[in-house]
Amino acid sequence: MKQIVAIVKPYLVEKVLDSLKRAPLEACSVQEVKGYGRQKSYLDQYEGSEYALAFLPKVEITLWVDDARAEEIIRKIVAVARTGRMGDGKVFVLPAADKDSVIDIASHTPAPAATSKRRRA
Numbered sequence: 001m002k003q004i005v006a007i008v009k010p011y012l013v014e015k016v017l018d019s020l021k022r023a024p025l026e027a028c029s030v031q032e033v034k035g036y037g038r039q040k041s042y043l044d045q046y047e048g049s050e051y052a053l054a055f056l057p058k059v060e061i062t063l064w065v066d067d068a069r070a071e072e073i074i075r076k077i078v079a080v081a082r083t084g085r086m087g088d089g090k091v092f093v094l095p096a097a098d099k100d101s102v103i104d105i106a107s108h109t110p111a112p113a114a115t116s117k118r119r120r121a
Contacts, residue, residue: 004077009058016076023073025065026064
């Protein structure tokens with residue numbers, strides 16, 4: 001299993017999530033974050049206003065997928081989130097814990113038993 005962490009511009013989050021609606025995801029979480037990459041504190045155009053802050057608003061999408069589907073998911077994210085400008089974001093791919101080492105809090109069962117009831121059609 002792989003953990004994919006995509007840091008994208010806030011106005012592209014809905015498009016990225018829409019592109020992943022039918023993707024075979026084990027789990028997904030989304031959170032607002034602030035940070036910077038190579039652009040440091042350069043002025044950046046963001047939804048019609050200029051920011052001269054060291055930390056720019058971004059959204060972090062964290063996905064857990066089977067190894068065999070990771071490349072497909074990454075291609076979908078990049079296709080939607082790429083504008084070609086500095087500050088588009090990053091995609092990090094990390095090894096994730098084996099499903100047997102993940103425990104569902106509500107049922108206190110290992111993840112395969114806990115997630116098998118919630119699989120999408």
